[in-house]
Every structure is written in structure tokens, then in C-alpha cells.
Amino acid sequence: MIKIATALLATTLATSILMADSIVLVKKTDRDVTKLTPESKAWEHVKATTVHLYPQSAITLNDKRANAINRGAKAKEAKVKAIHDDKNIAFLIEWSDGTRSVQRGYKSDEYADGFAVQFPVEYKNPEKLPYIGMGSDDRPVIIHLQKAIEEVYEPNGNGDVSMQQNVLSKNVFGKEAAEYARRVGALAVRDYQRSFVSEGFRSMTEIKDGSEKFYADMEYDANGWRGTLIRPIKDEYLSLKGVFPVAFAIWDGEKLNRDGQKLLSGWIAVKFSDYKGKDELVTVLTAAAKGDVVHGRELIEQNGCTGCHQISGLSGPNYAAPGLDNVGGYSTAAYLRESIVDPNAVVVPGYNRNAHPNTPWYNVVDGIRQSTMPPYPLDEKSLDDMVAYLKTLKSEAK
């Protein structure tokens, strides 16, 4: 019986390893891509790449209801397209969502659907990319965030409060009233758009000086959301050349998603179609893990990894360390290997101090985060096997 189960496990695991996301090829266009919207016809001529987004199961929120709703959350497939005009690059991301959740005003018990696109500031060494999702110490990421909000009437920084008065109090009628409504409408903030530079959860710094410009938009229809993100290929923070990594995140307001609770892709290689240089990044990001999955699982149990980490089926919820249920979906094999032999290389930021004050994920020594996970300097074969097993830890797309 156990033998059969193991054989079955081995086959299902072997197939899931083959399903690495492919790369996003970016062709050049003569059009100005900053004019593109989610609705633009031009997108019909661009080839789509399927990417997978996995529930971020490393961290737990304080909100019990949100945690319950998201327990056992499934991965999602999204379609990504990209095109450039030498100055700017435009991404389109399409994903299904049965409900349109839009945040109204500043209500704090409602959460909006939204998406984010992020880029590592440095990506020369594909084996040492930032922590996926939020960046990590010394490995910053640029995050562009777009959330669906209802129009908010703000003085818009102009202090123009008079324009926020109810039209009935303005003593205007007919055409004049319509003109008043139009001018008020023009002052509305329709989008929640922010750029951040981040080196870990809670270290997100909004870039407010306008140096990190981007255009984003999201449109909903019966199939779900289509979002566009358009930004310079090169600016003060980023230089996107040849081949570079990108990652996507989506939030589902209906499921009370916010902050770290979201679906997240791994680093995906984006390549300019006329690029002829080295492909090392593509190799690292699309590499299937080599190793004996079944033996890897045995090693994980023998080495006590499950004493700290939750791996559904092997161990229950445990706040002593990040949950690993989807770690194979959003992490590269190189990252997983580094996590085992050198936990301090990337210290997963942002553990929930309220949920588990007695089991910190790291201690701060001389201003530097020191992981509470011991390093495991195992032999190459054991590491390959463990990584191969960890790469299978991910929920399948619905």
C-alpha cells in the first residue's frame, strides 16, 4: 500500500516538475506603447505566455477570517503579453476573477482586487535574485501596484475644496450643473497607483518624487481582469536590458486579500526578441529541478525541517517558520538550495510578531537579520533531492 502510494506520488510529482513557466518574449513596435490600454486592439497581435500565480503561503495575517477563507487556496493561471517601443515597455496581464471588488472610499473592511508587477534592481547574478514578493536586505525590488478603487474626490493637492461641494448647494442648473459635474469628475482620483522600492515586508518605501513613473490601468469584464503596466525601459532605478526577471502578484478583494496575502508568480524571464546575448538567466529561471523527489521528501523529514515548517501532509500549521506549501511555485531551484545551505543569504522578512511572538524568524544582531534556521551543509546529491522535492510543493491551478 505504501509502495503504491509512493509510486503514485512519484508520477504525479514528475509531471508537475515539467510544468515550468516559459519565457515572455517582447517584440518591438513602432507605435507609442504608453498609449496602450487593457482594451487596445494592438494586444490581439501579441503572443501570450501562460504564467502561474501561487498563494503566498509563507506568512499568516492577524485576520482569522481572511486566513480561514484562504486556507487551501488554489493557484491561478494568468496570461501575460509584453511589447516595447525602445523607450517604454508595456505588459498586459489577464486573470479570471468571478467578482469585481472595488474599494469604496477609504472603507477599511473592504478590499480591492489589484495587481502588482515587480522587477529586481540587480539581476546580473540569476542565482542571487531578491526574495520573491517583497525583495530582501541588499536585494531591492521595484514594485508597481495598481488597485481597483472607486473614484475618490480629493482636493487633488490643489486645495480645491470648493469643487467637492454637493451640486445642489451650488445653485446651478442644466448645462451649468453638467459643467460643474464634469469639473468635479476631472478632479477625481480613479486609480490607486503606487511605486515602491522594497527590501522586505514592512520596508516598502513609496517613491513619491515622480522618478519611478509608470502607467497602469485595469478593466473588468465577464472573464475577469485585464491590467496594463507600462514603464520606462530605463530610468533612475532600473535598466531593463536583454533578458531580465519580472514577477506578478494579484489580490482578490472578495477573499479579503491584502498586503502579503495574495497570489504570486515566481521570477519569470522576459527577453527582448532581438536580444542575442547570454541566456543564463533564462536557463536558471526555467531549469527543472534534477533529483530524486521521493528521497528528497525522506531527507526533509529526517532533517527535522517539518519541526519548524508547515508542509501540508507532512506537518501542520507552524508559526516558527514560513509555510512551504507553495514554495516550489514561486521560488527558483537556486533560491531553495541557497535557503538550505545559507539561511542568512536571504532572510524571509515580515513574520507576524503577534501570531508567534516566541518563535521569531530572525534576530537582529548589529543591525543585521540573522535567521533562526540552522544551515544544513549537506552533500550535493542530498541537496538536489531536497530541492527537487521542494519544487513540487505548490497548489495546482484551478
Ligand code: HEC
Ligand atoms: C529551527 C526551525 C527551522 C528548521 C529546523 C528549518 N527551518 Fe527553514 N526556515 C526557518 C525560518 C525561521 C525561516 C525564515 C528565515 C529565513 O529566511 O532564513 C526559514 C526559511 C526557509 C526557506 C525559505 C522559505 C521562503 O518562503 O522563501 C526554505 C526553503 C527553508 N527554510 C527550508 C528548510 C529545509 C529544507 C529545512 C530542513 C533541511 C529547514 N528549512 C529547517 C526555520 C527552520
